[in-house]
Amino acid sequence: MAKKQVTFADIAEYTHFSKTTISRYFNHPDSLTLENQEKISQALDTLGYKKNKLAKVLANGKSEFIGIIVPNLYLHYYSEMLTQLLSSYSNYHYKFLVFSSEHGAEEEQQYIEELLSYQIEGLIVLSHTLSSQKLASYQIPVIAIEREAEYISSITTDNYMGSLQATSLLIRDKCDILIHINVNVEKTVPAYDRIRAFEETCKEYQVPYDIDLSVSGNSYQEILNVIRRIFTRIEEKYPNQKKGIFLANDTYANMFLNLIFQKYGKLPPTYEIIGFDNSPIASESILPITTVGQQIDVIAQTAMELLVQQMEEQKKRAPKPLEKPIHKQITPVLIRRNTTS
Amino acid sequence: MAKKQVTFADIAEYTHFSKTTISRYFNHPDSLTLENQEKISQALDTLGYKKNKLAKVLANGKSEFIGIIVPNLYLHYYSEMLTQLLSSYSNYHYKFLVFSSEHGAEEEQQYIEELLSYQIEGLIVLSHTLSSQKLASYQIPVIAIEREAEYISSITTDNYMGSLQATSLLIRDKCDILIHINVNVEKTVPAYDRIRAFEETCKEYQVPYDIDLSVSGNSYQEILNVIRRIFTRIEEKYPNQKKGIFLANDTYANMFLNLIFQKYGKLPPTYEIIGFDNSPIASESILPITTVGQQIDVIAQTAMELLVQQMEEQKKRAPKPLEKPIHKQITPVLIRRNTTS
DNA sequence: TTGTACGCGTTATCAG
DNA sequence: CTGATAACGCGTACAA
Numbered sequence: 001m002a003k004k005q006v007t008f009a010d011i012a013e014y015t016h017f018s019k020t021t022i023s024r025y026f027n028h029p030d031s032l033t034l035e036n037q038e039k040i041s042q043a044l045d046t047l048g049y050k051k052n053k054l055a056k057v058l059a060n061g062k063s064e065f066i067g068i069i070v071p072n073l074y075l076h077y078y079s080e081m082l083t084q085l086l087s088s089y090s091n092y093h094y095k096f097l098v099f100s101s102e103h104g105a106e107e108e109q110q111y112i113e114e115l116l117s118y119q120i121e122g123l124i125v126l127s128h129t130l131s132s133q134k135l136a137s138y139q140i141p142v143i144a145i146e147r148e149a150e151y152i153s154s155i156t157t158d159n160y161m162g163s164l165q166a167t168s169l170l171i172r173d174k175c176d177i178l179i180h181i182n183v184n185v186e187k188t189v190p191a192y193d194r195i196r197a198f199e200e201t202c203k204e205y206q207v208p209y210d211i212d213l214s215v216s217g218n219s220y221q222e223i224l225n226v227i228r229r230i231f232t233r234i235e236e237k238y239p240n241q242k243k244g245i246f247l248a249n250d251t252y253a254n255m256f257l258n259l260i261f262q263k264y265g266k267l268p269p270t271y272e273i274i275g276f277d278n279s280p281i282a283s284e285s286i287l288p289i290t291t292v293g294q295q296i297d298v299i300a301q302t303a304m305e306l307l308v309q310q311m312e313e314q315k316k317r318a319p320k321p322l323e324k325p326i327h328k329q330i331t332p333v334l335i336r337r338n339t340t341s
Numbered sequence: 342m343a344k345k346q347v348t349f350a351d352i353a354e355y356t357h358f359s360k361t362t363i364s365r366y367f368n369h370p371d372s373l374t375l376e377n378q379e380k381i382s383q384a385l386d387t388l389g390y391k392k393n394k395l396a397k398v399l400a401n402g403k404s405e406f407i408g409i410i411v412p413n414l415y416l417h418y419y420s421e422m423l424t425q426l427l428s429s430y431s432n433y434h435y436k437f438l439v440f441s442s443e444h445g446a447e448e449e450q451q452y453i454e455e456l457l458s459y460q461i462e463g464l465i466v467l468s469h470t471l472s473s474q475k476l477a478s479y480q481i482p483v484i485a486i487e488r489e490a491e492y493i494s495s496i497t498t499d500n501y502m503g504s505l506q507a508t509s510l511l512i513r514d515k516c517d518i519l520i521h522i523n524v525n526v527e528k529t530v531p532a533y534d535r536i537r538a539f540e541e542t543c544k545e546y547q548v549p550y551d552i553d554l555s556v557s558g559n560s561y562q563e564i565l566n567v568i569r570r571i572f573t574r575i576e577e578k579y580p581n582q583k584k585g586i587f588l589a590n591d592t593y594a595n596m597f598l599n600l601i602f603q604k605y606g607k608l609p610p611t612y613e614i615i616g617f618d619n620s621p622i623a624s625e626s627i628l629p630i631t632t633v634g635q636q637i638d639v640i641a642q643t644a645m646e647l648l649v650q651q652m653e654e655q656k657k658r659a660p661k662p663l664e665k666p667i668h669k670q671i672t673p674v675l676i677r678r679n680t681t682s
Numbered sequence: 683t684t685g686t687a688c689g690c691g692t693t694a695t696c697a698g
Numbered sequence: 699c700t701g702a703t704a705a706c707g708c709g710t711a712c713a714a
Contacts, residue, residue: 007691018701023693031699053458054399055691058706063395072424079420083413086441095459098439100427117394118436220624251625258627265606283561284592286599286627348707359685364709372683396707399690 006049015043026051057119062315066094066307067115069101069108071127076279077296078126081145084300085124092308094121105129112138121311124303125152128189139321141310143303148188153310153326155303156190162292162332163197166246166274169290169334171201173272173341175244177208181230181256182248184213191248194276198246210234215252227255235263242270250275250282253289257339261286273339288337299330347390356384367392398460403656407435407648408456410442410449412468417620418637419467422486425641426465433649435462446470453479462652465644466493469530480662482651484644489529494651494667496644497531503633503673504538507587507615510631510675512542514613514682516585518549522571522597523589525554532589535617539587551575556593568596576604583611591616591623594630598680602627614680629678640671 008019015022017040024031025040032040043049057063073079086096097118099111108129115123122141128148135142136151144154170178180198185191195211202209212230217223234243247253253275260267267273267287275282278293310322349360356363358381365372366381373381384390398404414420427437438459440452449470456464463482469489476483477492485495511519521539526532536552543550553571558564575584588594594616601608608614608628616623619634651663 005691009691019692020694020701020703021699024700027693033699036699050454051458052460052691053455054395054404054460055706056693057395058399058708059691059693061693061706073414073420073427074424079414079423082420083415083441086414086439089440095438095455097436098427099430100424113391114394114436117392119393119395220621254625258625261602261627280561281622281625284595284599284622286602346707350707360708361685361710362683365684368709374683377683393707396690397709399692400707400709402690 005052006047007052010047011040011043011049014047015039061119063119063121064094065115065118065120066096067112067118067120067123068096068098069111069123069125069127070098071102072100076281077277077294080296081126081300084297085304088300088304092304094308101127101129109134116140121314122307124307136325141307141314143307143310145299145303146190148190149325149327151325153306153322155299155306155328155330157294157299158329158331159190159193160197161329162276162294162334163194163246164201165332165334166276166292167198167201169336169340170244170246170272170274171205171207173244174242175207175272176241177210177238178202178244178246179210179212179234180246180248181212181215181227181252183215194248210237215248223252224255227252228259231256231259240270242272244272244274246274246276248276250277250279250285250289250291253291253339254281254285257285257287257289267339271339272341278335282335283337287339290337290340291335293333293335295330295332302328302330346393347388348393351388352381352384352390355388356380402460404460404462405435406456406459406461407437408453408459408461408464409437409439410452410464410466410468411439412443413441417622418618418635421620421637422467422641425638426645429641429645433645435645435649442468442470450475457481462655463648465648477666482648482655484648484651486640486644487531489531490666490668492666494647494663496640496647496669496671498635498640499670499672500531500534501538502670503617503635503675504535504587505542506673506675507617507633508539508542510677510681511585511587511613511615512546512548514585515583516548516613517582518551518579519543519585519587520551520553520575521587521589522553522556522568522593524556535589551578556589564593565596568593569600572597572600581611583613585613585615587615587617589617591618591620591626591630591632594632594680595622595626598626598628598630608680612680613682619676623676624678628680631678631681632676634674634676636671636673643669643671 008022011022012019022040025037029037068085070078070082073082097115101108101111108127124143125135126145132144132149132151142152144152146156182195215223215226217226245256247256253273257273260271273289275289275291278291282289282291306326313320349363352363353360363381366378370378409426411419411423414423438456442449442452449468465484466476467486473485473490473492483493485493487497523536540552556564556567558567586597588597594614598614601612614630616630616632619632623630623632647667654661
């Protein structure tokens with residue numbers, strides 16, 4: 001509000017060109033003589049011109065905005081994913097409007113409305129509350145990351161492969177009993193494949209297994225208490241057997257490892273432990289934890305490629321809305337550290 | 342581009358009102374009769390109207406955008422801060438444009454230019470590369486968080502108080518030797534006060550102390566190796582004394598604790614350990630670590646209050662640019678856990 | 683209570 | 699290579 005911005009009109013007046021020519025200076029500089037480019041260039045910084053992209057957007061319809069909705073940034077997975085998405089700026093020059101939504105569907109819908117009102121060209125969704133059907137109804141390119149995505153395109157870690165790798169390692173290491181510890185995930189969620197792969201692999205190789213889906217809780221302490229109960233149960237039930245424990249994530253794995261260490265002062269040879277995610281805690285733990293590493297950078301990159309592609313399509317005169325959603329899976333890598341032999 | 346947006350003009354035509362009235366429906370609904378409000382309301386969803394905030398911004402100059410520049414989101418401190426800032430949306434309804442910048446000053450300046458071109462009303466800076474003088478020159482409300490801020494307003498943890506609390510606790514617990522482990526921070530950085538308070542407090546109470554600023558490295562492994570060297574040195578130099586170790590952050594504290602555990606299988610009574618930040622690792626560690634908890638939520642909240650205030654000022658007819666920058670310090674809280682008696 | 687006319691800063695179209 | 703003019707969608711004096 002202070003002093004009016006310097007606009008194309010001002011530049012035009014100063015240089016005795018028209019606004020159109022000034023515009024061209026920015027968008028098709030080749031169509032001006034070098035001499036005139038120089039004139040305008042000089043006028044620009046004697047007048048102290050600053051672009052106004054909003055006006056540009058209004059005029060040409062290309063906002064270069066992408067909306068992101070994450071459940072939270074507390075979990076390393078989400079914050080790292082956001083980092084990777086933001087870093088794509090250097091490639092694509094899309095700007096990101098970020099919302100964090102943890103209070104249910106209404107809130108999330110409201111955020112999307114707001115995002116749409118800023119003419120976002122695409123949307124990346126990491127939260128779970130809105131159905132993919134609802135998301136598809138917004139008629140805008142959407143990419144889901146690691147969530148239910150029947151009606152929209154998605155990128156997901158290949159949970160089945162990850163779990164298979166972990167389970168196979170425990171089998172190769174000749175564990176007597178394989179145990180998988182997880183929350184009771186719904187079958188529609190991609191992460192359910194971790195349970196499925198564990199079970200199917202155990203059956204295939206005919207090794208005894210035990211699936212414990214009793215984990216729950218909203219705080220570290222609550223979850224730790226559950227893990228402690230599970231630990232006690234396992235200690236009692238499989239006293240002298242070699243136990244291969246595959247946990248749903250590195251946080252659980254770290255809890256379990258701590259409990260072992262507090263009891264034995266070390267990791268006894270009767271235990272092998274594998275986590276999931278390759279989050280920092282896996283390497284910061286008392287013993288670096290073997291884990292299934294999600295390739296967050298690759299996931300983010302792939303998401304952007306897919307989204308950019310669909311957004312480009314939208315800008316054409318006859319945008320074909322992509323009759324079938326595209327689903328990509330990124331294979332995770334097994335990272336062997338010190339909790340397996 | 343697909344089908345044109347529904348605009349006020351369309352609503353106006355449909356309802357036989359003027360565009361102005363439609364505009365008023367949104368901004369001063371009281372000035373319409375209830376009957377007409379109803380008419381318009383109905384027209385809105387039969388036509389499927391969606392707002393266009395960009396047009397609104399262009400018309401009234403209030404973008405409701407705030408720019409954020411963080412160095413990265415890998416560190417818990419930054420991601421948590423971003424979370425807290427984003428969550429202020431429910432109070433203030435400002436939208437956030439987020440950039441992550443780790444490649445030096447030119448990159449960062451470019452990002453700020455871009456942000457300005459989107460008519461951001463304010464800027465929150467967590468990165469260190471640009472001087473506060475430079476930032477002040479952009480003539481826009483800026484808040485610095487935990488960084489040099491001579492020429493701009495800032496929010497900082499009261500590092501002196503935090504360090505003082507930690508040091509005092511170690512003294513109360515009758516440690517024979519107090520040791521502070523840190524990187525060699527510059528004196529202009531707020532975190533330097535941690536070193537200063539440690540030293541001054543030790544001197545005041547006349548306890549022997551040892552300041553080790555040799556920490557360095559860009560990866561977890563590199564840093565761990567340095568911490569290991571320091572650990573070895575301390576073990577040799579102060580064999581039978583009770584050692585009070587105050588580390589610059591919880592990650593270092595966790596490393597140190599792990600080294601102790603790997604050697605002794607427990608935390609011997611000759612050690613007390615205090616970290617800084619209250620990041621997740623402090624509670625996820627093999628033994629929950631006593632730490633100085635930064636009140637990230639309070640910092641974020643205060644930052645937003647200050648920024649909103651300055652942005653409001655800007656919108657007035659005679660915006661007074663705040664002759665002196667305001668600096669606020671947030672007192673951290675000592676969180677006593679299991680690595681102190 | 684409602685409408686007219688114009689401005690916000692840029693781009694697109696058509697003309698020359 | 700350059701320019702006039704009309705969009706883009708909404709807000710706001712000023713007038714009625």
